[in-house]
Amino acid sequence: MPIKPSKxxxxxxxxxxxSDYTIHIRIPEFTCLCPKTGQPxxxxxxxxxxxxxxxxxxxxxxxxxxxxxxxxxFHEAVTNQILNDLVQVCAPRFMRLRAExxxxxxxxxxxxxxxxxxxWTPPSPIHLP
Numbered sequence: 001m002p003i004k005p006s007k008x009x010x011x012x013x014x015x016x017x018x019s020d021y022t023i024h025i026r027i028p029e030f031t032c033l034c035p036k037t038g039q040p041x042x043x044x045x046x047x048x049x050x051x052x053x054x055x056x057x058x059x060x061x062x063x064x065x066x067x068x069x070x071x072x073x074f075h076e077a078v079t080n081q082i083l084n085d086l087v088q089v090c091a092p093r094f095m096r097l098r099a100e101x102x103x104x105x106x107x108x109x110x111x112x113x114x115x116x117x118x119x120w121t122p123p124s125p126i127h128l129p
Contacts, residue, residue: 003059005067009089010060014051020093020123023055024048027065030099035072042102043075047086049095052117056090075101079111093120 027045034041045065064085068078079099087095094116101109 003063003066005069006060006063007067007085008060009064009085010057011054011089012057014053014055017051017053020050022048022050025058025061027061030065030068032068032078033070033072034104035074038072039104041075041104044100045082046098046100047095048098049086049090050093050120050122052091052093054090056086075099075109075111080113083113083115087115091117093117094122 025045025047027047030043030045032041032043033039065082068082071078073081079097082099083095083097086092086097092115094114096112096114099109099111101111
């Protein structure tokens with residue numbers, strides 16, 4: 001059964017909530033419309049997050065991202081909206097969304113937004129020789 005666009009993001013219990021680990025998701029086919037011209041804008045989204053008690057279910061994420069295909073949105077607004085929606089349902093320890101938009105009028109745009117849960121401190125990076 002094919003999926004349809006939906007603003008509903010589904011979650012599931014984090015099977016390793018006692019550990020800090022990072023989930024990296026690459027979404028290479030994000031599309032929305034320019035609110036000024038109505039022309040399509042294309043981007044690759046890079047979502048990185050450290051889950052707490054919940055993780056986002058990927059099929060619902062795909063359906064959620066698909067919803068923007070026919071919506072007009074400025075790059076800055078849509079990137080922030082996606083992050084806010086994901087933070088609301090997942091309540092992660094940390095989340096970063098980087099949106100790399102394809103060229104429009106000779107200009108590339110990259111928007112980076114982050115969320116850090118109050119009281120959470122990331123582990124120190126390990127540097128190997």
